[in-house]
Amino acid sequence: MSASRPPSTLAATSAVLAKELRLERRAPQTLTAMALFSATAIVIFHFALGRDEVSGALASGVLWVTLTLAALLGIGRVFVADSEEGGLDGFLLAPVERSALLIAKALSLLIFLIGVGALTSLIFAVLLLGPTPSVTQWGSLAIVIVLADIGIALVGTLVAAIAIQTRTRDLITSILALPLLIPVLIGATRACEPLLSVGGGGLATRWLMMLGLYDLVFGLLAYALFDYLIED
Amino acid sequence: MASTDQAVVCEGLVRRYGERRALDGIDLTLKRGQTLVVFGPNGAGKTTLLRVIATLLRANEGSVSVLGNDLRKNGREARSEIGFLGHSSLCYADLTARENLTYHARLHGIADPDERIERLLIETGLESRGDERVAGYSRGMVQRLAICRAVLHEPELLLLDEPRSNLDPAAIDQVEALIGAASGRSRVIASHDPAGGLEEADLVLGLRAGSPVMLAPAGELTAEQIGELYR
Numbered sequence: 001m002s003a004s005r006p007p008s009t010l011a012a013t014s015a016v017l018a019k020e021l022r023l024e025r026r027a028p029q030t031l032t033a034m035a036l037f038s039a040t041a042i043v044i045f046h047f048a049l050g051r052d053e054v055s056g057a058l059a060s061g062v063l064w065v066t067l068t069l070a071a072l073l074g075i076g077r078v079f080v081a082d083s084e085e086g087g088l089d090g091f092l093l094a095p096v097e098r099s100a101l102l103i104a105k106a107l108s109l110l111i112f113l114i115g116v117g118a119l120t121s122l123i124f125a126v127l128l129l130g131p132t133p134s135v136t137q138w139g140s141l142a143i144v145i146v147l148a149d150i151g152i153a154l155v156g157t158l159v160a161a162i163a164i165q166t167r168t169r170d171l172i173t174s175i176l177a178l179p180l181l182i183p184v185l186i187g188a189t190r191a192c193e194p195l196l197s198v199g200g201g202g203l204a205t206r207w208l209m210m211l212g213l214y215d216l217v218f219g220l221l222a223y224a225l226f227d228y229l230i231e232d
Numbered sequence: 233m234a235s236t237d238q239a240v241v242c243e244g245l246v247r248r249y250g251e252r253r254a255l256d257g258i259d260l261t262l263k264r265g266q267t268l269v270v271f272g273p274n275g276a277g278k279t280t281l282l283r284v285i286a287t288l289l290r291a292n293e294g295s296v297s298v299l300g301n302d303l304r305k306n307g308r309e310a311r312s313e314i315g316f317l318g319h320s321s322l323c324y325a326d327l328t329a330r331e332n333l334t335y336h337a338r339l340h341g342i343a344d345p346d347e348r349i350e351r352l353l354i355e356t357g358l359e360s361r362g363d364e365r366v367a368g369y370s371r372g373m374v375q376r377l378a379i380c381r382a383v384l385h386e387p388e389l390l391l392l393d394e395p396r397s398n399l400d401p402a403a404i405d406q407v408e409a410l411i412g413a414a415s416g417r418s419r420v421i422a423s424h425d426p427a428g429g430l431e432e433a434d435l436v437l438g439l440r441a442g443s444p445v446m447l448a449p450a451g452e453l454t455a456e457q458i459g460e461l462y463r
Contacts, residue, residue: 004385006312007341015338019324019331026365027326086320089288090381093322094339095311232289 004095009103012096016104021111023081030077031112034070038120041066046127053130059196060189063124067117067145068178068185071152074112076173078105078160088164088230102157102226110153117145131198140203141195147211148188154218155180161229187211236300239264239389239418240285244294247280247442254280256442258294262435264388267419269429269450271458272439278422279318281439282391285420286316299388312340315387317395317411321378325367329358329377332366333384340385352380357406371398376407383410390415393422426458 007015024030045062054062082088091101121141125133133141155177163172187210194201238261245258255277262268270278283289284296287307296303301310316322323332330349337345353359356376366374375398382390395411396404408414413432423429430436436453438446438461446453446461 004312004337004340004342006308007338011341012339015335019327019335022331023324023326081324081326085325086318086322087324089316089318089320090322090336091339092288093286093311093314093316094336095308095341096339097308 006095009097009100012094012100013103013107016091016101017107020104020108024108024112030074031115033073033077034112034116035119037073038066038070038116039123041069042120042123042127049128052128054128055130056197057189057193059124059129060192062128063121063192063196064148064185064189066120066124067113067148068152068181070116070120071113071149071156071181072174072177074109074116075152075156075160075177076163076170078109078157079164083164092230098227098230099223101230102161102222105160106153106157106222109156110149113149113152114146117149118142121145129196131196131200133195134200137195137200141192143203144188144191144195144208144211147208147215148184148191150215151184151211151218152181154215154222155184158218158222158225158229161226184211184214187214237264238262238297239266239299240268240420241297242285242294243296245281245284245291245296246293247277247284247289248292253442255284255291255439258437258444260435260437260444260447262418262420264299264418265416266434267413267421267432268435268437269421269423269433270437270439271423271426271429271446271461273462275441276439276461277442278439279393280442281437282316282318282393282420282422285389286314286391287311288316312385313388314391315382315385315389315417316391317378317382318393321366321374322381323366323374323377326365328365329353329362329369329380332377333380336381336384342385345384348384349380352384352410355406355410356380357403372400372403375399376403379407379410383415388418390417390419392419394424395421424462426455430455430458 159173159177163169166172187207191204191207194204240262242258242260245255246253247255270281272278284291287303287310298310299313303310333349334345353362356379358376390411392411430450433450436448436450437444440461
């Protein structure tokens with residue numbers, strides 16, 4: 001009797017991703033909260049540090065503390081709309097691979113993280129950053145941010161899938177996500193340090209490779225674990 | 233594997249929440265095209281039974297098969313044939329009815345779903361408000377949308393948890409062709425209405441604290457006997 005044929009993982013991913021982006025466009029909560037937090041944090045750093053310009057390790061630290069805490073806001077909201085009216089059950093009732101949800105959720109979080117990363121970097125460059133980065137350095141910075149954001153999106157989606165099934169969602173998100181994100185944050189800050197230094201340095205290949213490896217390991221781990229996390 | 237003239241087969245089904253047995257040894261067979269109505273007081277296990285058959289919960293012991301698909305092995309195949317209507321609409325409040333149905337149509341791989349969606353919205357009287365956000369709907373309208381979602385992919389088996397709640401008499405008539413006996417589908421219905429439920433049942437299951445205390449053809453039972461479950 002059924003008038004349907006089970007869709008491919010790509011088709012299901014595309015359906016969930018389109019729904020995620022439509023929901024965010026319709027009721028912009030995640031991106032707005034993350035962007036407002038980032039902008040506010042940079043302004044606070046600007047006054048709290050008591051100096052007009054920062055560079056090198058300090059600049060990298062300020063940038064990644066801001067981006068990490070903003071990311072936590074986004075991670076905390078990954079499954080909120082799904083839990084409110086049973087949207088997650090709606091997905092689980094469909095004849096599709098569960099990994100489609102992981103890929104779509106991680107992609108949508110990645111899009112939000114990259115958007116906030118771009119905005120935060122611009123505000124940071126205007127308000128705090130000492131050396132004005134060259135076009136090449138901006139490009140290198142973008143590579144580091146995207147690589148780090150891939151790792152954050154994968155870990156964030158996994159953690160969010162666990163947290164949404166608990167009553168202490170926000171607490172669980174922070175407790176689980178922050179320790180898991182330490183390697184990616186160390187890699188990102190170290191990779192950014194020469195790019196934000198006076199005189200400017202090049203890309204630190206070693207740290208980029210570490211970020212790439214982290215993304216690969218957590219990508220595989222997320223793929224292997226996700227079914228168990230969202231199913232009963 | 234069960235033969236395909238059987239819509240649902242449960243054998244020794246046990247489902248636990250921690251130490252508590254929410255379902256304790258359910259054995260039943262529902263033939264295609266028949267309706268099983270499940271009665272029992274709050275917390276008896278009706279919703280849990282529906283969720284296990286829908287593949288939303290796993291059985292801890294025993295087996296469940298839907299239209300010949302063992303849910304442990306072929307859950308994905310079974311889901312194509314299951315329409316589930318629970319206590320939540322499974323729709324997003326910030327999307328419109330059409331957007332919600334289009335999303336579910338894509339998840340079920342329905343080719344060219346627009347015509348089907350339009351027909352369902354007309355049948356449930358939602359067509360004029362199909363482009364409004366669900367957040368602005370009354371509870372009855374949300375229930376009608378949830379019914380559209382449940383039957384969107386034309387499933388063979390309907391799992392209905394108090395399907396007529398929040399619906400006025402006119403709306404109940406409107407959705408009859410979709411989820412009532414007229415739909416021609418196999419159905420498992422959780423109900424609190426002994427007389428009404430008995431009227432549309434072929435088979436009756438009575439649950440108390442997760443245990444089956446009554447399993448009989450509807451013709452052999454009276455509403456009074458079913459009412460005893462609630463005392």
